[in-house]
Amino acid sequence: MHFNFKNLLGRKDNAAARDPASSNNNGGGGGDAKEEDEFVESSGRSLASRALGKSQAQNSTSTTNDNDEEKPPTNEEEEEVVVEENVESDENEKKKEVHLSKHPQLQGYIVLFASSAVNLSSSLQSNLSSPELWLEGVGMRIIPASEKAKDFALANAGIVGGFAAFALIAHFDRFSCLKGIWMKLFKPNACFEKAFLALLIIWCAAATWINTSVRGLAGPGKGQFDIYFTTWISFIASIWTLERWYVLAGHSSFVTFFSSWPHRGFAWIGFFGASLGNFFFVLDVYINWEDGSKRLPSLDRLFRDVANYQWIVLIIVCLISFVVALFFSAVELFRVSRVGVASEKAKWENMTEGGTLLALVGCWLFCVIVTTSPGGLGSMYGNVYFFTWACTVIVIKTFLWWVRDWRRDIHLAAEMEHEEYEKAKQAVLAQNAVALSQRDGDY
Numbered sequence: 277m278h279f280n281f282k283n284l285l286g287r288k289d290n291a292a293a294r295d296p297a298s299s300n301n302n303g304g305g306g307g308d309a310k311e312e313d314e315f316v317e318s319s320g321r322s323l324a325s326r327a328l329g330k331s332q333a334q335n336s337t338s339t340t341n342d343n344d345e346e347k348p349p350t351n352e353e354e355e356e357v358v359v360e361e362n363v364e365s366d367e368n369e370k371k372k373e374v375h376l377s378k379h380p381q382l383q384g385y386i387v388l389f390a391s392s393a394v395n396l397s398s399s400l401q402s403n404l405s406s407p408e409l410w411l412e413g414v415g416m417r418i419i420p421a422s423e424k425a426k427d428f429a430l431a432n433a434g435i436v437g438g439f440a441a442f443a444l445i446a447h448f449d450r451f452s453c454l455k456g457i458w459m460k461l462f463k464p465n466a467c468f469e470k471a472f473l474a475l476l477i478i479w480c481a482a483a484t485w486i487n488t489s490v491r492g493l494a495g496p497g498k499g500q501f502d503i504y505f506t507t508w509i510s511f512i513a514s515i516w517t518l519e520r521w522y523v524l525a526g527h528s529s530f531v532t533f534f535s536s537w538p539h540r541g542f543a544w545i546g547f548f549g550a551s552l553g554n555f556f557f558v559l560d561v562y563i564n565w566e567d568g569s570k571r572l573p574s575l576d577r578l579f580r581d582v583a584n585y586q587w588i589v590l591i592i593v594c595l596i597s598f599v600v601a602l603f604f605s606a607v608e609l610f611r612v613s614r615v616g617v618a619s620e621k622a623k624w625e626n627m628t629e630g631g632t633l634l635a636l637v638g639c640w641l642f643c644v645i646v647t648t649s650p651g652g653l654g655s656m657y658g659n660v661y662f663f664t665w666a667c668t669v670i671v672i673k674t675f676l677w678w679v680r681d682w683r684r685d686i687h688l689a690a691e692m693e694h695e696e697y698e699k700a701k702q703a704v705l706a707q708n709a710v711a712l713s714q715r716d717g718d719y
Contacts, residue, residue, distance in 0.1 A: 384517025392437035398502035399429035418499035425493040465525035480511040490568035496658025541608030543674040548601035554663035555594035633675040
């Protein structure tokens with residue numbers, strides 16, 4: 277803080293200049309002027325001393341703060357800080373801790389337990405006494421299962437149901453002494469539950485292949501629909517439950533991951549899975565239909581009457597389809613993309629994809645018409661029937677997706693041409709206006 281004595285003394289001089297008469301009347305300013313000078317000097321000293329004291333106090337305060345900042349914390353203070361941080365972290369973990377009954381995987385375990393219960397009930401009744409039961413009004417035959425097939429179906433239902441029951445007990449247990457163990461085994465991002473679900477998926481995949489193949493208990497033409505659908509439901513539910521585990525652990529879901537691929541990568545992945553699965557199912561029927569139809573003469577007769585071209589066409593179309601789908605999926609997977617920048621395809625690449633999809637649509641429409649019609653190799657409800665329809669639906673939807681994008685590109689190109697036309701028209705009109713103004717100025 278600085279004090280200007282000149283300003284203070286200047287105020288007195290200005291006052292004297294404004295009122296010279298009064299200064300003359302007081303003896304030429306001898307006594308009063310002296311007193312005023314002394315008063316001004318004393319006031320200046322007092323203000324200067326105050327400013328000096330204030331600046332010294334500020335300096336002492338800043339020095340004290342600097343000393344406090346430079347002073348390192350003691351061991352006791354560090355221990356107190358660590359203890360407080362541990363207490364806060366424990367409180368935050370308790371707040372974030374959610375009971376197992378609130379986990380989304382619980383829905384998958386409930387579905388697994390219910391499907392295994394239905395599967396167990398149907399497996400117990402799968403070996404009917406009559407060699408062939410005709411359902412009146414439905415037009416379906418139910419073929420009784422062999423003892424070996426029945427035993428495997430019962431074992432599958434028991435294993436899946438046991439896995440699901442174990443998980444349900446762990447998720448609903450709140451009162452026993454094991455609830456702490458359940459929390460450690462099934463907490464978010466727990467390795468035990470991940471391995472538990474992976475093992476369940478492997479088992480359900482093997483059981484689905486065995487039960488629903490042409491030689492299985494619920495193969496095509498056997499009429500064991502409860503076992504067929506509950507086996508597939510268990511397999512799908514196990515995959516869905518593992519996906520929920522990944523989401524709860526902070527990872528992205530399978531659908532989100534595949535949907536993040538650019539353009540039609542997600543559709544090509546689905547088409548690849550459906551066509552590859554159908555390829556193996558058709559091969560299974562082609563190789564093992566004689567063993568699978570020994571106990572059903574009508575089914576044996578149907579497969580014997582199937583034309584050879586149906587087998588050849590469907591196998592070749594499935595083979596070409598999953599190879600092409602794998603190629604386009606790999607192209608979209610390794611396509612260079614940047615955040616916030618739209619990925620664009622070359623014109624030749626886009627037209628190639630459209631032509632390929634159009635050819636695949638024609639092939640699969642022919643296959644679904646021929647093979648799923650009465651007398652076709654996939655005319656009975658089974659894996660070939662459902663997967664042939666799935667491939668047809670997926671490839672049609674993918675082609676319609678391509679048509680929509682193609683029409684959008686045409687619309688954008690037409691809009692760009694229209695904008696260029698408008699800009700050119702405005703430029704011509706401006707030039708004409710300038711020419712007319714110059715001509716008017718010449719006149």
